[in-house]
Amino acid sequence: MHPAQSPRSLWALSKGETCAVLGFDEALPEPYRIRLMEFGFHQGEAVTCLLRPGFGAPRVYRVSNTVFSLDVEIARFVFVEQSELGSA
Amino acid sequence: MNRVLLIGSPNSGKSSLFNRLTGLNQRVANFPGITVDVASGPFAGMPDVELVDFPGTYSLQPISGEEAVAVEFFQRALTDPEVRHVLCVVDATRLEKSLYFTLQVIRECQKRGKPVSVLANMADVLAVNDLAFDHAGLADAIGAPVLLVSARQGLGIDLLLSELRQKLISQPAVSSRWSETPDELLRGSAHQLAQRFGPRGDVLVQSQLRLDSFFLNTGLGGVAFFCIMFLLFQSIFTWSAPVMDAVETVVMGMGATLVPLISNQVIADFVADALFGGVGAFLVFVPQIFVLTLVIGVLEDSGYLARAALICHRPLKVFGLTGKSFIPMLSGVACAIPAIYAARAVDSPWQRVMTYLAIPLMPCSARLPVYTLLIAVFIPDETALLGLVGWQGLALFLIYFFGMFAALVITGVVSRFASGAKSELPFVLELPPYRLPSIRPILRMAINRSKHFVTKAGKVILAVTIAVWVLGYFPNGGTDLGTSWLGMLGHWIQPLFEPMGLDWRYGVAILSSFLAREVFVGTLGTIFGIEGADDNMLPLVEQIQGSGLPLGSGIALLVFFAIALQCVSTVAILSKEGSFRLASRMLVGYLVTAYLLALLTFNVVEALV
Ligand SMILES: Nc1nc2c(ncn2[C@@H]2O[C@H](COP(=O)(O)OP(=O)(O)OP(=O)(O)O)[C@@H](O)[C@H]2O)c(=O)[nH]1
Numbered sequence: 001m002h003p004a005q006s007p008r009s010l011w012a013l014s015k016g017e018t019c020a021v022l023g024f025d026e027a028l029p030e031p032y033r034i035r036l037m038e039f040g041f042h043q044g045e046a047v048t049c050l051l052r053p054g055f056g057a058p059r060v061y062r063v064s065n066t067v068f069s070l071d072v073e074i075a076r077f078v079f080v081e082q083s084e085l086g087s088a
Numbered sequence: 089m090n091r092v093l094l095i096g097s098p099n100s101g102k103s104s105l106f107n108r109l110t111g112l113n114q115r116v117a118n119f120p121g122i123t124v125d126v127a128s129g130p131f132a133g134m135p136d137v138e139l140v141d142f143p144g145t146y147s148l149q150p151i152s153g154e155e156a157v158a159v160e161f162f163q164r165a166l167t168d169p170e171v172r173h174v175l176c177v178v179d180a181t182r183l184e185k186s187l188y189f190t191l192q193v194i195r196e197c198q199k200r201g202k203p204v205s206v207l208a209n210m211a212d213v214l215a216v217n218d219l220a221f222d223h224a225g226l227a228d229a230i231g232a233p234v235l236l237v238s239a240r241q242g243l244g245i246d247l248l249l250s251e252l253r254q255k256l257i258s259q260p261a262v263s264s265r266w267s268e269t270p271d272e273l274l275r276g277s278a279h280q281l282a283q284r285f286g287p288r289g290d291v292l293v294q295s296q297l298r299l300d301s302f303f304l305n306t307g308l309g310g311v312a313f314f315c316i317m318f319l320l321f322q323s324i325f326t327w328s329a330p331v332m333d334a335v336e337t338v339v340m341g342m343g344a345t346l347v348p349l350i351s352n353q354v355i356a357d358f359v360a361d362a363l364f365g366g367v368g369a370f371l372v373f374v375p376q377i378f379v380l381t382l383v384i385g386v387l388e389d390s391g392y393l394a395r396a397a398l399i400c401h402r403p404l405k406v407f408g409l410t411g412k413s414f415i416p417m418l419s420g421v422a423c424a425i426p427a428i429y430a431a432r433a434v435d436s437p438w439q440r441v442m443t444y445l446a447i448p449l450m451p452c453s454a455r456l457p458v459y460t461l462l463i464a465v466f467i468p469d470e471t472a473l474l475g476l477v478g479w480q481g482l483a484l485f486l487i488y489f490f491g492m493f494a495a496l497v498i499t500g501v502v503s504r505f506a507s508g509a510k511s512e513l514p515f516v517l518e519l520p521p522y523r524l525p526s527i528r529p530i531l532r533m534a535i536n537r538s539k540h541f542v543t544k545a546g547k548v549i550l551a552v553t554i555a556v557w558v559l560g561y562f563p564n565g566g567t568d569l570g571t572s573w574l575g576m577l578g579h580w581i582q583p584l585f586e587p588m589g590l591d592w593r594y595g596v597a598i599l600s601s602f603l604a605r606e607v608f609v610g611t612l613g614t615i616f617g618i619e620g621a622d623d624n625m626l627p628l629v630e631q632i633q634g635s636g637l638p639l640g641s642g643i644a645l646l647v648f649f650a651i652a653l654q655c656v657s658t659v660a661i662l663s664k665e666g667s668f669r670l671a672s673r674m675l676v677g678y679l680v681t682a683y684l685l686a687l688l689t690f691n692v693v694e695a696l697v
Contacts, residue, residue, distance in 0.1 A: 038189070039516070051304050057304075057401060058517070060519065064282065066518065068518055069518075070516050071401060071514055
């Protein structure tokens with residue numbers, strides 16, 4: 001359905017949008033990659049951007065049944081792709 | 089002694105379960121080689137079995153200093169033959185997050201032959217929201233018993249205790265199902281198991297989102313944040329005033345009753361001035377510490393504190409800090425010592441140093457007696473807006489704000505020019521669900537904190553107060569303070585404080601406050617008590633007002649106390665947690681800055697009034 005796109009980052013998700021985790025940028029240090037996976041950010045897992053508070057504050061994402069807040073410095077290293085689940 | 093380890097990821101309800109299982113019968117265990125305090129206590133109904141509360145961590149692969157300590161402690165505890173069982177707590181409503189950690193724990197336990205049980209907490213939340221959780225299926229799949237419990241309501245606790253008792257006697261064989269499984273596979277299994285057996289549906293996330301949409305809203309959320317912080321300060325000043333008055337009345341009443349019964353003049357003077365004057369003046373501030381701890385506890389338990397960290401992240405980042413620095417810094421409002429320990433949660437080493445730098449400038453409760461005294465001397469005890477806002481509370485808000493502002497300016501400047509600032513780690517924070525706070529544990533924490541303050545600071549205060557009283561009373565029997573040993577010492581250092589309009593009495597009080605800031609009040613109490621007539625029962629405030637202290641000197645003192653690092657305990661812990669070099673640099677740096685700023689303030693204020 002979707003033409004090949006360059007991967008979007010988690011930070012680019014708009015409020016209410018759901019995507020699937022595609023992978024991580026090489027630049028993200030290993031311990032952080034592992035911790036994100038422990039939190040549930042697995043490849044293929046649905047992640048929803050719940051809130052985008054103003055003034056560049058960390059954004060709020062839901063993965064599985066847990067809610068996390070991620071700053072731009074980490075969210076921009078998480079790649080996502082359009083998900084079958086669409087928007088929440 | 090048989091020991092049972094309690095382990096779980098943050099926010100799983102581990103502390104609540106610990107309290108439930110031990111009947112709040114907590115003491116701090118001392119484990120060799122680790123620097124964190126580990127709580128332990130006998131099981132309610134099993135006095136010979138000790139439950140050890142393991143510091144919370146998300147994973148056995150640590151990414152912060154705090155987690156590294158916790159993991160090291162866990163690995164060491166598993167080799168302890170007295171550890172007979174491990175209880176691993178998971179939040180049943182958010183299984184995915186905890187399950188990988190649980191499998192890691194099971195694997196490590198199996199490697200060392202320790203039996204483990206999984207406690208799926210928050211059963212009450214599952215029941216209320218009609219969420220299904222197949223705990224029997226999960227138990228089969230992971231090869232360890234899974235018990236549904238609710239720490240809050242006590243569900244499943246009796247069953248847990250009886251099964252545990254059984255297991256401690258029978259010592260079941262430990263399987264080795266997971267003992268060789270690599271992390272990668274554990275992660276995959278955790279994900280599948282959570283999908284298969286965990287509760288479905290998102291009612292909890294949706295209700296959390298409704299509140300987050302308000303509290304994290306740029307406009308309304310910001311207003312709510314400032315209102316909550318403002319209420320925090322009003323609560324510790326205006327609202328605790330009646331209790332403070334009551335304490336003061338009781339202390340004064342006891343003094344007035346006791347002193348006339350003492351025939352020896354020296355002892356009578358000692359009891360009246362050193363004991364009731366000095367120590368009494370400090371005891372009056374315990375209610376504020378109690379209320380402050382209570383309010384912070386409620387904010388933390390309600391889930392709001394994590395939102396505050398998110399809100400503060402962006403602004404704090406500008407000053408070289410992170411949103412995670414907010415909680416240690418806020419704890420610093422109560423006391424720098426626990427705050428320095430709490431800074432371990434700041435995973436970036438550089439930002440942790442910045443947090444250390446900020447903490448001693450946070451307006452800690454030991455400053456509160458000094459601020460309260462000086463504010464009471466200069467600010468009228470009147471209210472505005474139908475009695476809701478007191479001018480004294482407002483003044484306190486401003487001086488608190490000044491301390492925090494100074495902290496940000498200093499960390500901002502340091503992080504701009506220092507090279508270590510490049511090594512920051514990014515910000516990831518779990519937002520726990522909003523919950524109604526459980527009041528009992530919070531009350532208990534507030535009582536403990538107040539007790540800790542009284543016993544810890546009390547000893548120093550008693551020693552200093554007695555020393556100051558002796559120095560001031562002899563060699564002339566308290567007839568002339570100016571020619572006493574204390575007076576001589578005060579006159580000797582007077583040139584240092586004279587340029588800010590402070591005489592030798594304040595010099596002595598400042599010197600003694602380096603042991604602990606609040607000693608300032610006790611020392612002044614003793615000094616003025618000795619100087620004033622014995623039958624003068626007016627509070628210390630009126631004596632200072634009567635002594636004609638200029639406004640500029642009062643504000644200079646406030647500024648000095650806001651910046652200077654006058655606390656031996658803080659310096660000692662800083663050198664332990666950070667380094668001796670950091671602690672000594674901070675001590676000297678803040679002292680010089682405080683002195684120069686106080687001098688500047690005095691001159692500016694006196695030129696203006
Ligand atoms: N409804 C409900 N709430 C619970 C239960 N157990 C704990 N809580 C609440 O969950 C929150 C976290 O509980 P804690 O006991 O502090 O959890 P912890 O795992 O020790 O968390 P950290 O102190 O962050 O490591 C608190 O607000 C508790 O009141 C439970 O069984 N049911």
